[in-house]
Amino acid sequence: MQCDYFDAGVCRSCTLMGVPYDAQLAEKQARVEALLAAHLAGPADSVWGAPVASVESGFRAKAKMVVGGTVDSPTLGILGDRRQGVDLRRCGVIADPILDALPAIARFITTAQLTPYDVPARRGELKNVIITLGAGDSLMLRFVTRTAEGLARVRRHLPELAAAVPAAQVITVNLLPEHKAVLEGDEEHVLTEARALPLLVGDVELRALPQSFVQTNTAVSGALYRQAAEWVDELAPANVADLYCGVGGFALHAAGAPGVAREIVGVEVSRDAVASAELARDARYGRDDDRARIRFVADDALEWARRQKELPELVVVNPPRRGLGEPLATLLADRGPDTIVYSSCNPDTLARDIAAMPDYRVERARVVDMFPQTTHVEVLTLLRRVSG
Structure with a gap:
């Protein structure tokens, strides 16, 4: 490809x-x-x-997107050589239903004022967004934030997110307060009625x-x-x-x-x-x-x-x-x-x-x-x- x-x-x-x-x-x-x-x-x-x-192409049913950039112009992708966000919003190996949701997720980051985490400066709130594709093109969205403030912001704006990404069956916030090279922390807060994503495998x-x-x-x-x-x-x-x-x-x-x-x-x-x-x-x-x-x-x-x-x-x-x-x-x-x-x-x-x-x-x-x-x-x- x-x-x-x-x-x-x-x-x-x-x-x-x-x-x-x-x-x-x-x-x-x-x-x-x-x-x-x-x-x-x-x-x-x-x-x-x-x-x-x-x-x-389009085979990845799970996307682990590092959040970078600014709150008004976030990137969703990876960290570059200088530890800054690189936007990969049209990555060809990720399944289309996930890619289709990324623009709305980026807008939600701005709406909820979730400041992207700045790795070199060790400040900011939102570290990663993890998206999993389930049966019937349903999605699980997980926001990895540094503090409970990020959790409160996602919770406060949850109706807007649900309306913007109707395929999101499960939405959670994971807390990762430490500055270390891991994807997620131990504490998970499920914000939707559904807790588990169905996967037809x-x-x-x-x-x-x-x-x-x-x-x-x-x-x-x-x-x-x-x-x-x-x-x-x-x-x-x-x-x-x-x-x-x-x-x-x-x-x-x-x-x-x-x-x-x-x-x-x-x-x-x-x-x-x-x-x-x-x-x-x-x-x-x-x-x-x-x-x-x-x-x-x-x-x-x-x-x-x-x-x-x-x-x-x-x-x-x-x-x-x-x-x-x-x-x-x-x-x-x-x-x-x-x-x-x-x-x-x-x-x-x-x-x-x-x-x-x-x-x-x-x-x-x-x-x-x-x-x-x-x-x-x-x-x-x-x-x-x-x-x-």
Whole structure:
């Protein structure tokens, strides 16, 4: 795709901008195949499925916009080299419904007199605006402010914002008083009746509370969850654990239709994410016995696994970029089930973790291109124990 911001040198976030998409995907496939070559259960052509491609533009369903400029002329985008705001209001990788809302959000900043935070001077009020696209083009708007004064200003002008951005189903203010390089703080104030955004991902309508992590590429995420669910259904385990389950995407796809007997436990350290997963479960499964067989636990994945006398027949893991780490990889190597479905957003840590589990081999694998125009890539693997 072509990007005026990239060509002008004002934004280089998309490091592969201008590279033909087929070449991007081929390079990612080759790099991941090379990293995992030593861990395959058979010939490469029997292991690797076709990569899951994305559309090239408009795929990001979540935009994290740094607010800069002035209260009368705010910018929404990133911080430039001099720590000043760079406006990216027509960024080509962001979904159109989010882009369509940005002019009204900028006008609201002026209306509510939310002074953009000046990073070098360490003064001002509004730091970031985080926008998430949900089902039916609904939106979640989160304003990250420095003090409760920002909260009061958003609350005071909430009717104008709701009228200007009618797609905004959930509106919140997050307080981040510290001057540090993080996106948001711990304290969240929901200003709308609705607290969770519905997200139609694959075959399941998920729910996202404000501080729960969701994938940025909804269409490709759906393909990822469906592929994992196909593998699970083929193996037909009686029970499944989903570690780092987030808002429940893998767990609820693996659970199958209402009435399926499979037991599911999802483990996630974020309480917001666990609450989101429970909302989606309760909406999808009306029967008490279905809800009883699918449970979510707010806990550290490693500590939860350590406490189990026996792990389920199949374990799904979807860790952050740092991977499983040596303690959990070792635990799975020693006590893990015959089958692990490992979804990774960092092929380097995936290869390291598989090397730490020498009895497992990659039986199936697919590159899943969640992040076009960048070198980042997701990989879904089916690991099978071959000895022990």
